[in-house]
Amino acid sequence: MARIIVITSGKGGVGKTTTAAAMAMGLAQRGHRTVVIDFDVGLRNLDLIMGCERRVVYDFVNVINGEANLTQALIRDKRCDSLYVLPASQTRDKEALTKEGVGEVLEELGKGHDYIVCDSPAGIEHGATMAMYFADDAVVVTNPEVSSVRDSDRMLGILSSKSRRAEEGEEPIKEHLLLTRYAPERVDRGEMLSVGDVQEILSLNLIGVVPESKAVLNASNAGIPVVLDSESTAGQAYNDMVSRYLGEDVPMRFLEAEKKGILSRFFGG
Amino acid sequence: MPAETTTSPAPASAQAPAFELKASSFTLPVIRLLGLDMDAVEAQLGSKVEQAPGFFRNTPVVVDLSGLPKEGGALAFPQLVGTLRGLGMIPVGVRGGDAAQNEAARAMELAILGDNTRASRQQASEPAPDHDDGGATATHAQQAGGAEVGSVLVHRPVRSGQRLYAAGGDLTVIGPVSSGAELMADGNIHVYGPLRGRVIAGLQGDTTARVFCNELQAELVSIAGHYRVSENIPAEVKGRAVQVFLDHEILRIEPLA
Numbered sequence: 001m002a003r004i005i006v007i008t009s010g011k012g013g014v015g016k017t018t019t020a021a022a023m024a025m026g027l028a029q030r031g032h033r034t035v036v037i038d039f040d041v042g043l044r045n046l047d048l049i050m051g052c053e054r055r056v057v058y059d060f061v062n063v064i065n066g067e068a069n070l071t072q073a074l075i076r077d078k079r080c081d082s083l084y085v086l087p088a089s090q091t092r093d094k095e096a097l098t099k100e101g102v103g104e105v106l107e108e109l110g111k112g113h114d115y116i117v118c119d120s121p122a123g124i125e126h127g128a129t130m131a132m133y134f135a136d137d138a139v140v141v142t143n144p145e146v147s148s149v150r151d152s153d154r155m156l157g158i159l160s161s162k163s164r165r166a167e168e169g170e171e172p173i174k175e176h177l178l179l180t181r182y183a184p185e186r187v188d189r190g191e192m193l194s195v196g197d198v199q200e201i202l203s204l205n206l207i208g209v210v211p212e213s214k215a216v217l218n219a220s221n222a223g224i225p226v227v228l229d230s231e232s233t234a235g236q237a238y239n240d241m242v243s244r245y246l247g248e249d250v251p252m253r254f255l256e257a258e259k260k261g262i263l264s265r266f267f268g269g
Numbered sequence: 270m271p272a273e274t275t276t277s278p279a280p281a282s283a284q285a286p287a288f289e290l291k292a293s294s295f296t297l298p299v300i301r302l303l304g305l306d307m308d309a310v311e312a313q314l315g316s317k318v319e320q321a322p323g324f325f326r327n328t329p330v331v332v333d334l335s336g337l338p339k340e341g342g343a344l345a346f347p348q349l350v351g352t353l354r355g356l357g358m359i360p361v362g363v364r365g366g367d368a369a370q371n372e373a374a375r376a377m378e379l380a381i382l383g384d385n386t387r388a389s390r391q392q393a394s395e396p397a398p399d400h401d402d403g404g405a406t407a408t409h410a411q412q413a414g415g416a417e418v419g420s421v422l423v424h425r426p427v428r429s430g431q432r433l434y435a436a437g438g439d440l441t442v443i444g445p446v447s448s449g450a451e452l453m454a455d456g457n458i459h460v461y462g463p464l465r466g467r468v469i470a471g472l473q474g475d476t477t478a479r480v481f482c483n484e485l486q487a488e489l490v491s492i493a494g495h496y497r498v499s500e501n502i503p504a505e506v507k508g509r510a511v512q513v514f515l516d517h518e519i520l521r522i523e524p525l526a
Binding site for chain 1: 425426427428430431444445447448449450463465515
């Protein structure tokens with residue numbers, strides 16, 4: 001049975017889809033059979049980030065409604081053989097996701113894959129609760145600012161009470177904290193919450209800190225998951241996150257502001 | 270003597286709900302019968318009522334049958350009810366009776382009440398489940414609160430949007446309580462961790478209830494209806510281990526040692 005990972009946050013725009021794409025690509029690159037599902041029905045974006053938007057024929061809702069089978073709907077990634085994308089429907093709304101339907105699709109996918117990454121929509125409504133309901137692990141994506149931290153806290157409460165594991169009294173969902181858009185210089189200037197601040201509020205296992213990076217936007221626009229950009233700090237940080245998820249002990253990077261040498265200062269780097 | 274009165278708001282429109290269903294606890298006088306001689310009961314109770322007629326007038330009473338001798342015949346329920354009504358009381362129910370006595374009580378339209386002293390002791394000794402409620406409503410906690418009496422222990426972080434209620438007992442949290450979370454208890458509240466949410470101790474009006482915490486950063490602290498919001502909590506106690514209690518209707522926050 002595959003391990004189901006939900007990428008969630010509560011708040012929008014913090015980097016859930018980027019993280020879902022990075023996580024899925026990272027796992028697949030390490031040889032794990034992985035599928036990433038877009039749960040944001042009506043506002044689908046994952047296909048753009050994964051660069052497969054022109055190959056979508058059938059989607060998640062078609063499969064739930066029995067209008068297509070999984071083989072027809074799954075899109076194989078061109079860069080990595082063991083990665084598949086299950087896109088969301090852009091024309092329906094989130095009510096199309098039923099607990100039974102989602103459960104059946106996940107069970108079916110679980111037979112042929114090692115990891116299922118669920119990209120949750122923002123909010124705590126139906127779409128988000130469907131994305132997390134069957135999860136085994138959760139990555140809570142948080143920006144270092146108060147509203148994002150509070151929304152993540154709220155989401156953690158929902159994870160611990162409204163999931164299948166909670167309802168059936170099983171071992172609770174394993175929760176991980178991922179801090180994104182982190183800018184150490186701004187933390188030093190007191191303009192941003194530090195890793196320590198966020199961890200103190202959320203008291204959660206930290207799985208990674210992704211620095212603010214232009215590479216993320218560029219990668220999104222190009223449809224290439226940023227984890228493939230090993231030159232960029234964000235790409236490296238996401239790679240570390242995947243390694244940590246798989247149990248490797250990787251030290252945290254990009255927590256300190258870079259010491260600017262005389263040359264980079266001169267060139268404005 | 271009702272400990273809490275609930276009044277339904279008058280319907281504002283046809284769509285407004287006509288009533289609310291709530292659970293509430295009341296303290297009622299219990300008459301514990303020690304013998305089957307109803308004439309003796311009438312005589313002795315009569316003299317008691319004479320001493321304090323106001324106290325017994327229209328007072329709901331519960332008859333406790335657990336002290337009756339096991340042998341010696343059946344209790345004359347119609348006579349008992351007649352006696353109580355004659356003295357101005359309203360018999361509402363019985364407790365501690367056997368099957369036959371309960372049957373007779375039912376025939377007189379008396380409620381069969383649980384032996385709550387024993388029940389609450391049993392429930393308090395059981396491990397209390399946590400009332401995690403991801404939704405912003407308190408439905409879950411209130412439902413559970415209506416059914417269960419006793420203290421509640423939670424050893425997980427209480428997250429923003431969660432509400433916990435310990436009905437009739439203390440609430441203890443081992444872990445942080447986030448801003449936007451709400452803890453309520455009829456008794457005391459203990460938080461072993463930073464307290465950043467709202468706490469309401471003595472929810473049913475117990476003015477002796479207290480709040481204890483390791484690190485006070487609460488948004489609101491309330492005891493039996495007397496409250497302070499974060500803005501009115503003095504800076505010198507913020508972030509410290511404190512106890513909060515009522516002193517002559519004044520909410521006091523004092524550092525612990």
